[in-house]
Amino acid sequence: MKQAVLEITGLNVEFSTSDGPVEAVKGMNVRVERGETIAIVGESGSGKSQAMMAVLGLLAANGKASGSVRLDGEEILGLCERQLNRVRGRKITMIFQEPMTSLDPLFPVGAQLVEVLRVHAGLDRKAARLRAVELLRLVEIQEPERRIRSYPHELSGGQRQRIMIAMAICNKPDVIIADEPTTALDVTIQAQILELLAGFQSRFGMAIVFITHNLGIVRRFAGRLYVMRAGEIVESGPTMAVMENPSQSYTQMLIESEPAGHKPPVAIDAPIELSARGLSVTFRTRGGLFKPAHELRAVDGVDLDLRRGETLGIVGESGSGKSTLGRAILRLVPAAGTVLFEDRALDGLSPSALRPLRRSLQIVFQDPFGALSPRMTVGDIVSEGLLVHLPQLTRREREQGAADALREVGIDAAARNRFPHEFSGGQRQRIAIARAMILRPRLVVLDEPTSALDRSIQADILALLRRLQAEHGLTYIFISHDLAVVRAMANRILVMRCGRIVEAGDTARIFEAPQQTYTQQLIAAALLGDIESIGTTRA
Secondary structure (H helix, E strand, O other), rough: OOEEEEEEEEEEEEEEEEEEEEEEEEEEEEEEOOOOOEEEEEEOOOOOOHHHHHOOOOOOOEEEEEEEEEEEEOOOOOHHHHOOOOOOOOOOEEOOOOOHOOOOOOOOOHHHHHHHHHHHHHHHHHHHHHHHHHHHHHHOOOOOOHOOOOOOOOOOOEEEHHHHHHHEEEEEEEEEEEEOOOOOOOHHHHHHHHHHHHHHHHHHHHHHHOOOOHHHHHHHOOOEEEEEEEEEEEEEEEEHHHOOOOHHHHHHHHHHHOOOOOOOOOOOOOEEEEEEEEEEEEEEEOOOOOOOOEEEEEEEEEEEEEOOEEEEEEEEOOOOOHHHHHHHOOOOOOEEEEEEOOOOEEOOOHHHHHHHHOOOEEEEEEHHHHHHOOOOOOOHHHHHHHHHHOOOOHHHHHHHHHHHHHOOOOHHHHHHHHHHOOOOHHHHHHHHHHHHHHHOOOOEEOOOOOOOOOOOHHHHHHHHHHHHHHHOOOOOEEEEEOOHHHHHOOOOOEEEEEEEEEEEEEHHHHHHHOHHHHHHHHHHHHHHOOOOOOOOOOO
16 A cells, blocks of 8 residues: 555534534545545535645634644644645645635736745746746646736636646645636646646656546546545545446436436527627736737627527637626626617616616626625625615515525525635535526526536536526526536527637537537537546556
8 A cells, every 4th residue: 555645534624603513524534645646526515625625724714623634644634824834835735616716816827826936946036937937838828928917807717727726736746635626627628737737746746636526537537536425425435436336326326417408499589688799808908118018809799699588608718708708798898899688788888877787687607706705694695686776675675585595596594694605616606696696687697607516516506597597587698618518508509719709509500510620629528528638547
């Protein structure tokens, strides 16, 4: 047996809440040998991420951990902040699920990467900057010399996640904890990122703890598998043995979960809910003494029509302009072109003139933690829109509305007095959906609404979205890199690349007979379901 670089024994994690203590992890035992990859899988809220946060000493103030965590034989659970800083970032590091909350919005990403290299690797500023550019190139960031000056909000979700991966690998740690590291990435980039991690692992002998709900990736990437449910390990063993012959019905359910169904066509006489012509978004950066001005056309002349009750899927690689297009439609970013909502022009309206329409035009963001105030309870977050748009409601009516909305998305209404950090990533996304749906909008832009959810929960959320759409005549713009989900949800699909629509058509036609090579590549990667090029010898 190889030496255990990380050994977790009897780990318990508990949170103190106004509703009483909540046990997130119960008696967890995990052994990670040097140079191997293990995977921890389970539904949202099973305790996967909170267990690893406890390992790194990153629990919220109301959380406490007990048990044992040994790194290279040294007990690290319960160390003080100063002692933990000796090992965090140097010997053990984490790639977080939600990169926007891990990157400082006030500093360019390059400056943040340089700081990590200077603190933990002891490089001077010039050497650290050269190394930072090299790392950005390794994680497939285009134009790294320019992107090193970009701020987090100027990058797509996938690009931000690649920055986090660069930070994690820069000091060649003994252990990388990867918490859904490919969640924000499209299928073609997933393979590249996993190959990159595997290459570094092979070269430097790093161990990887891979937390994910994507069992296709687990099958190719991890040598051993731990299955968690309600805070406990319910099954473990070699990955292929567990996948091919699971002993627990829960594990079997996870393996068999996959988006299913299709969106019925809308009536051919359904009115046009939204129309856009020549929609373009250009981002400009001001030049400086040593920095030239730069112009990026993120959305380039997009035309679209959307009928009432229809779901339009928008797919493409990270940075293709999908999310920017959604924001441009809702006038959340400056854009050229014309947008008509129910025959009313939105372009040219002042913020005060747009405000009455905001109730009808809602968005669910890709990064739920960044969109939820950490200082508000989830009940107040969900009911905030009622306070703005329906001020005549009493506090009791708003609280009841929040409770009903939370129940609709599968969150216990009794949890409305808890804060966002007390929920898993998938639960936070459901809270974000509840916040949008409580206003009963007519058009909803869903920007990767299931990207943080495991497959079993995705099915519930998709069913919920379908039901709400049928009951209230909602119109959806569904943005995603997960083509399996888009195929189950959308009537029509737009394929975007470099800000332009390269192909459009009915969902069945796009999947069965794609015309463009780029579309064919996306679909081929998605339908494989697995990462073909990743080795499986991670013992």
